[in-house]
Amino acid sequence: MNIKEKIRTVPHWPIQGVMFRDITTLLQDPEAFRSSCDQFYERYKEMNIDKVVGIDARGFIFGAVLAYRLGVGFIPVRKKGKLPPETISQEYQLEYGSAVVEISENAIIKGERILVVDDLIATGGTIYAATELVKQLGGEIVECAFIVELPDLNGREKIKDYKIFALTEFEGE
DSSP states (O other), X not given: OOGGGGSEEEETOSSTTOEEEETHHHHHSHHHHHHHHHHHHHHHTTSOOOEEEEETTHHXXXXXXXXXHHTOEEEEEEETXXXXXXXXXXXXXXXXXXXXXXXXXXSXXXXXXXXXXXXXXXXXXXXXXXXXXXXXXXXXXXXXXXXXXXXXXXXXGGGTTSOEEEEEEOOOO
C-alpha cells in the first residue's frame, strides 16, 4: 500500500506558505492505518526493543499500537504540565519561540533499548527534545521512527547521532 497517497496536504495551514501533511486521513482509512502499524511492527519485531516512547500527541497513536504489538511498555513524552510529578523536562525551539516536553523521571531504566515514535519529522525540535530526555534517563535509542519525513526542513541534522526511519517523505512539495 502507498501510505503517501493516504496523507492529505492542506495548503497554507496553519500559516501562509506551509503545506501541512495531515495524517488524519491515513488514520481514518482502516487499511492504511493497519498497513502503517504493520510496517513498523515488521521493522522492529526482531530489534529487542524494551520500551516505545511516543511523542505528544500523534506519536501516542502509533507508539502505543507498536508497544502493544511488540509486547513492551509505552512511555508518553508530553507537553509541559500534562504528566504528574516527578518529571524531567527539555526545552526546544520552535519557528517562533520555544516549547517544553516532559517525561516521567522513572520511565526508563538505564540501558533499556528505546524506540522513539512520532508522526512526522520536520525541523526536528520535538524529536531532539524527546531524544535528550531518553538520553538523560540512560536509555539507549535504537531508532527514531516516523510516518512522514520532510527532508527539506533538515530535521535529521538535530538528531544525527541516531538512526531514523520514515514510512514516506514529502520532498520539496
